[in-house]
Amino acid sequence: MSAALKQKKVGLTGNSAVAYAMMQIDPDVVPAYPITPSTTIIEEFSSYHADGKVTGELITVESEHSAMSASVGAAAAGARVMTATSAQGLALMWEVLYIASGMRLPIIMPIVNRALSAPINIHCDHSDSMGARDSGWIQLYAETVQEAYDNTIMAVRIAEESDVLLPIMSCQDGFITSHAIECLELIEDKDVKDFVGEYVPKDTLLDVDNPVTMGAMALPEFYMEFKRDQSNAMTRAKDAVSKISAEFAETFGREYGLFESYKLDDADVAIVVLSSAAGTTKVAIDKLRAEGKKVGLLRPRLYRPWPHAEIAEALKNVKVVCVLDRADSMNDFGGPLFGDVRSALFDLDTAPKVFGRIFGLGGRDYKVVDAEGVIGELYKVLETGKIEQLNRYITI
Amino acid sequence: MAEGAAVKKKQKVNVPFDYDKYLRKGKLPHIWCPGCGHGIVLKSLLRAIDKVGLDKSSICMASGIGCSSRTPGYVDFNTLHSLHGRAIAFATGVKLAKPEMNILVTIGDGDALAIGGNHFIHACRRNIDMTVIIYSNAIYGMTGGQVSPTTPEGAMSTTSPHGNMEPAFDACAVAEASGASFVARSTAYHMQELEKVLTAAIEHKGMSVVEVLDSCPVYYGRQNKYKSASHMMEEIEKKGTVSGAQAKNLSEEEIGDRFVRGILKQDKDGVEYCDAYDNLIAKVQVKK
Ligand SMILES: Cc1ncc(C[n+]2csc(CCOP(=O)(O)OP(=O)(O)O)c2C)c(N)n1
Ligand code: SF4
Numbered sequence: 001m002s003a004a005l006k007q008k009k010v011g012l013t014g015n016s017a018v019a020y021a022m023m024q025i026d027p028d029v030v031p032a033y034p035i036t037p038s039t040t041i042i043e044e045f046s047s048y049h050a051d052g053k054v055t056g057e058l059i060t061v062e063s064e065h066s067a068m069s070a071s072v073g074a075a076a077a078g079a080r081v082m083t084a085t086s087a088q089g090l091a092l093m094w095e096v097l098y099i100a101s102g103m104r105l106p107i108i109m110p111i112v113n114r115a116l117s118a119p120i121n122i123h124c125d126h127s128d129s130m131g132a133r134d135s136g137w138i139q140l141y142a143e144t145v146q147e148a149y150d151n152t153i154m155a156v157r158i159a160e161e162s163d164v165l166l167p168i169m170s171c172q173d174g175f176i177t178s179h180a181i182e183c184l185e186l187i188e189d190k191d192v193k194d195f196v197g198e199y200v201p202k203d204t205l206l207d208v209d210n211p212v213t214m215g216a217m218a219l220p221e222f223y224m225e226f227k228r229d230q231s232n233a234m235t236r237a238k239d240a241v242s243k244i245s246a247e248f249a250e251t252f253g254r255e256y257g258l259f260e261s262y263k264l265d266d267a268d269v270a271i272v273v274l275s276s277a278a279g280t281t282k283v284a285i286d287k288l289r290a291e292g293k294k295v296g297l298l299r300p301r302l303y304r305p306w307p308h309a310e311i312a313e314a315l316k317n318v319k320v321v322c323v324l325d326r327a328d329s330m331n332d333f334g335g336p337l338f339g340d341v342r343s344a345l346f347d348l349d350t351a352p353k354v355f356g357r358i359f360g361l362g363g364r365d366y367k368v369v370d371a372e373g374v375i376g377e378l379y380k381v382l383e384t385g386k387i388e389q390l391n392r393y394i395t396i
Numbered sequence: 397m398a399e400g401a402a403v404k405k406k407q408k409v410n411v412p413f414d415y416d417k418y419l420r421k422g423k424l425p426h427i428w429c430p431g432c433g434h435g436i437v438l439k440s441l442l443r444a445i446d447k448v449g450l451d452k453s454s455i456c457m458a459s460g461i462g463c464s465s466r467t468p469g470y471v472d473f474n475t476l477h478s479l480h481g482r483a484i485a486f487a488t489g490v491k492l493a494k495p496e497m498n499i500l501v502t503i504g505d506g507d508a509l510a511i512g513g514n515h516f517i518h519a520c521r522r523n524i525d526m527t528v529i530i531y532s533n534a535i536y537g538m539t540g541g542q543v544s545p546t547t548p549e550g551a552m553s554t555t556s557p558h559g560n561m562e563p564a565f566d567a568c569a570v571a572e573a574s575g576a577s578f579v580a581r582s583t584a585y586h587m588q589e590l591e592k593v594l595t596a597a598i599e600h601k602g603m604s605v606v607e608v609l610d611s612c613p614v615y616y617g618r619q620n621k622y623k624s625a626s627h628m629m630e631e632i633e634k635k636g637t638v639s640g641a642q643a644k645n646l647s648e649e650e651i652g653d654r655f656v657r658g659i660l661k662q663d664k665d666g667v668e669y670c671d672a673y674d675n676l677i678a679k680v681q682v683k684k
Contacts, residue, residue, distance in 0.1 A: 012630075032538040032554070033511070035480075043540065043554045050557040060555045062545050063481060088479060092511075120461070121478060249549035 005252060007185040012134075012176040016146045017184055017294070018084070018110045018170075019044035021152035022084035024192035026054045027108070028079035029062050029072035029198075034132040035089040036122045038112035042084055056080075057246040064089040068096035069264070072258070075105035076214050086174060087114035094135070100115040100167045101136025102230065103214050106159035106199075108169040109137075110152055113275070114174040120324070122289030123363020126175040126274065128329040130336045136230060138168040138237050139304040141274045145182035147301075148172040150254055153187070154244050156196040160354055161240040164233050165202065173276040175363065187252055188280040193249060234305045241302050241361050247304045261314055263289060267296030268314060269378035271350075272341050273324040274300060278368050281324075284371035300337070308344035315345060320381045321354045327362050328358050356391045364395050399682070401627065401630035418442045420451065423470050427463070431617075431625025431676060433584035433610025433633075434464050434531055440587055441500070441529065442471070442593035455498045458487040460512060462504035462538045463651045464611075471501075481511030484624050487526055495670040499526035505546040506536045509565050513545070520574035524669035527597045527604040530567055533612040539616025552619040567607040568660050577602035577666040580659045583608035585633035587656065604669045609633050 008304045012020065019041045019223050022030070030049075032042040049058045061067050067083050085093065090111060096362045111129050115121040129139060138158060142148040151170045159168040172178055187195075203212045218226050241258060249255040262282055264270060271281050278299040285295045298314055300307070315321060325335020325340070332337060336358030357374060360366040373394065381387050419442075428434050445455070451590050455473040459465035461480035468475035474497075479487040485502050491499050508530045517528070535553055536542040542559050543553040546567065550559040569580045578600040580670040582590040590608060597604035611617060611632060612627040640658030643651055667675070 032555075034536060034542045037541075039539050043542070046555045047557060058555075062513065117479065221459060225507065 001219055002156070004192050005188065006283040007187050007252065009183060009185055012145060012244070013040075013179050013181050014148045014172045016044060016110065017145050017186075018147040018152050018172070019048070020186060021149050021192070022082055022110075023048040023053055024155065024187070024189050025082070025196055026193075027082040028056045029074035029081045030056060030083060031066045031067045031069070031081075032083050033061055033067045033085070033089060035064070035086050037114055037178045038086040038089070038110065040178075041110055041112070047200040064092040064308050065096060068093040068100065071107050072100050072103065072105060072237070073094060075100070075107050075368070076103065076205050078201040078206065080108075080199040081105075082109065084110040084112070086112045087116055087122075087128045089341050090132060091116060094132070094349075097132055097135040097137060097167075097213065102226070104165040104230065104233070106165050106168060108152070108155050108159055109167065109169050109172040110148075112174045112178045113171050121362040122174070124176050124326070125361045125363070126171075126327040127361075127372045129169055129232060133304055133336060135235065136164055136166065137304065138164075138234070138241075138302075140168065140170045140241075140301055140302070141303055142170070142172045142177065143275055143278050143299060144184075145177060145180070146184040146254070147256070148177060149186070150248065150252075150256065153168045153195060154248050154256075157242050157244045158237065160199055161237075162202070164237045164240045166230075166233055166237060171275065175366055177278045180328075181239055185254075185290045191251070195248070197308050201207070204342045207301070224346055238302065238307055239303045256265045256301060258300070258310055258316070259314070260297075262297040262316060264296035264298060267270055267318050269320045269322075269375065269382055270296040270298055270318045271324060271371070271374060271378070272298045272300070272337065274303065274326065274337065277324060277326065280366055280368055281294075281371045284368045284375060287331070287368070288372065288375055293375065293379065295378070299395065303337075306340050306344070308340070311341065312344045312348055313353060316348050316350075318352045320378045321345070321352045322378050323354060325356060325358050326373065327359045328331065328361070331360045340392065353387055355381065355387045355389070357394045359393070359395045366395055370395050413443060413446070415439065415442055418472055419470055420472050424472055426498075428468055428600050428681065429614045431611070432463065432465070432537075433533065433612075433615040433629075436584040436587060437464075437531055437590070437610055438467055438470070440590040441502075441594055443591045444598055446599045447550070447591070447595045448470075449597070450498050451464065453672070454496070455496075455500060456490050457500045457502060458483045459501065460503045460507035462507050462536070464502055465507060466538070467502040476676050481507055482515065483507060484512060484515040484526075484528060485651045488515075488519060491524055491526060491670065500598070501526055501528045501530060503528070503530060504537065504544075505532040505534065506531055506544040509545040509570070517574040520571050520576035521604065522658040523575055523577050523602045525601050525603070527600075527606065528657075529594070529597075529606045530605065532567060532607050533616060534564075534610050535612050535616040536655040537612045537615060541612070541619060544662060551616075552616070554619070568605070569665065570671060571605035572661050575603070577663040578604035578656065578659070579638075579661040580605070581607045581609070581655060581657050583629075583633035583637060583657065586657065587630065589639070593659060596662070600662065600664075602663070602666055609637065638648045
């Protein structure tokens with residue numbers, strides 16, 4: 001590893017850190033509409049904009065549907081585009097999310113995860129971005145402020161990778177991460193600029209020498225070919241994430257993979273969980289490790305595309321796995337992460353037993369004792385060989 | 397017991413209007429900031445409802461999301477707290493399912509004119525019987541003071557720190573042009589006038605739009621250098637408006653950029669949407 005470039009240590013909230021990254025990236029166009037808890041990303045970005053720290057255009061549109069539509073328009077015209085949202089805002093973008101991915105436009109969108117209505121709630125869970133998991137966007141999930149900042153920067157490169165060209169969501173937990181001040185290292189402006197580079201779009205509107213049509217009709221004779229190409233690009237996105245994370249580690253010294261493994265090597269039982277809840281879980285793991293319990297954790301960072309083979313490999317020697325979902329699929333079969341993990345493990349010769357628990361919806365606290373409770377359940381299954389309840393709610 | 401005691405105490409000081417009978421007292425205190433105009437609008441609305449004599453259970457109050465949209469949470473009617481921008485669309489559904497209900501929609505300027513602008517103009521066009529009360533504070537209050545479609549050109553907001561570069565909507569002009577049969581404007585400062593206007597709006601059959609200029613001292617006020625909530629009322633609601641009667645004797649130049657208050661349009665002959673629907677059914681059935 002080469003000597004990491006100079007960085008400065010500061011204390012920032014998750015949203016401030018992401019706004020700072022956006023300022024450093026300086027996208028060409030940012031169409032935005034406010035929604036709690038992502039609002040301050042755009043608010044702080046608008047201050048950078050007003051202070052002349054960025055050169056791109058900021059437009060405060062009249063809804064998220066318009067924000068994503070304007071993003072698509074700007075990206076189709078060849079701009080590097082960013083916006084940010086949460087919950088209902090993401091829900092209102094739904095129709096347009098598919099246009100962005102279908103047109104292969106590498107739009108970069110920080111998401112601050114928040115519960116969906118009804119009932120109305122502004123606190124953290126993953127029901128917003130989980131609902132968009134099949135929209136053809138790459139999804140990264142961050143545990144800490146540092147990671148939210150780093151992911152924002154890496155996201156630009158991943159989305160714009162020439163054999164990928166897909167939009168990307170970079171998620172962090174609402175309030176828990178977005179509004180909590182943590183210490184992080186900020187990269188120098190110039191080094192961020194060098195890392196993300198200049199965006200050179202492949203095909204754009206307004207290129208009079210090579211006029212193109214975007215979003216045209218493709219009936220049964222072509223539609224599937226478009227979708228297969230898109231699906232293949234999603235497959236390649238996984239390698240892009242590995243490659244760009246490695247380059248990031250080389251340049252800035254912080255290593256990220258497709259997922260994080262914590263004390264997993266010799267683990268008998270393991271928890272799989274996304275984002276900030278992993279931090280709480282690690283505290284419980286340390287405590288129980290001290291008592292001689294072999295517990296580990298796997299925290300997916302890349303959720304779309306789903307690194308199923310790598311995850312199966314990482315969990316193959318574990319005997320019992322509990323997947324914690326901060327969203328419910330409302331399908332009588334647990335949350336989305338549960339389904340994906342269980343399915344990834346299915347082909348293993350000796351697949352671990354897997355059960356799921358839904359936790360922390362609408363900002364309900366997930367504490368160290370809750371993680372300890374889950375580990376207790378894991379050990380019970382390990383000892384009896386029986387899963388008594390495949391899925392249920394905890395922290396309730 | 398404590399409640400009973402409170403009522404007795406109030407009877408002693410002879411409160412002229414019993415707001416309590418329309419409120420869900422368990423939900424108080426409300427969330428609005430000190431000096432916010434939204435509470436004054438609610439008071440005027442309750443008095444207007446009382447004057448018209450609406451039965452509480454005949455009312456459905458719908459709202460979107462925003463500080464103003466919290467209103468239905470505090471009132472003892474049938475209430476529907478919906479999505480940011482969608483209140484009028486939800487309310488349209490309620491009206492079609494239960495045409496006998498009295499529909500009130502309490503929403504912010506952002507809700508009505510930005511994210512929900514489409515529903516607003518089409519409900520006006522249909523002239524469906526409901527009363528839409530826009531709490532017009534020229535800002536997105538709930539999310540922290542971002543620019544709204546009613547923010548005046550040049551005004552400060554958290555997303556326009558060098559002044560708003562976009563021209564503002566005139567909510568009443570939009571409503572009139574879109575076909576609403578009753579359009580009026582008042583302010584939180586002119587509480588008695590507001591009560592009268594709201595009474596007429598509720599009594600009117602068809603789409604009634606009332607824009608109420610009120611203040612968000614916390615975001616709009618602070619960012620635009622108003623000294624206090626009362627200073628804002630004085631400058632924006634009092635000096636920034638003229639009554640319809642005054643306006644009659646003034647030239648356009650004399651009115652300048654002040655807003656005209658009072659009932660701006662009332663078309664009693666326009667066919668209301670539910671009636672139009674019934675008429676169509678009757679017509680089609682006769683043909684058969
Ligand atoms: C789809 C969606 N986008 C954004 C929001 C966030 N949001 C909540 S209230 C609001 C603006 C409120 O402003 P206004 O309607 O003018 O009402 P006020 O709070 O000023 O009374 C916004 C943007 C949301 N709830 N839903
Ligand atoms: S933020 Fe503004 S609109 Fe909202 S309650 Fe406070 S003063 Fe009223």
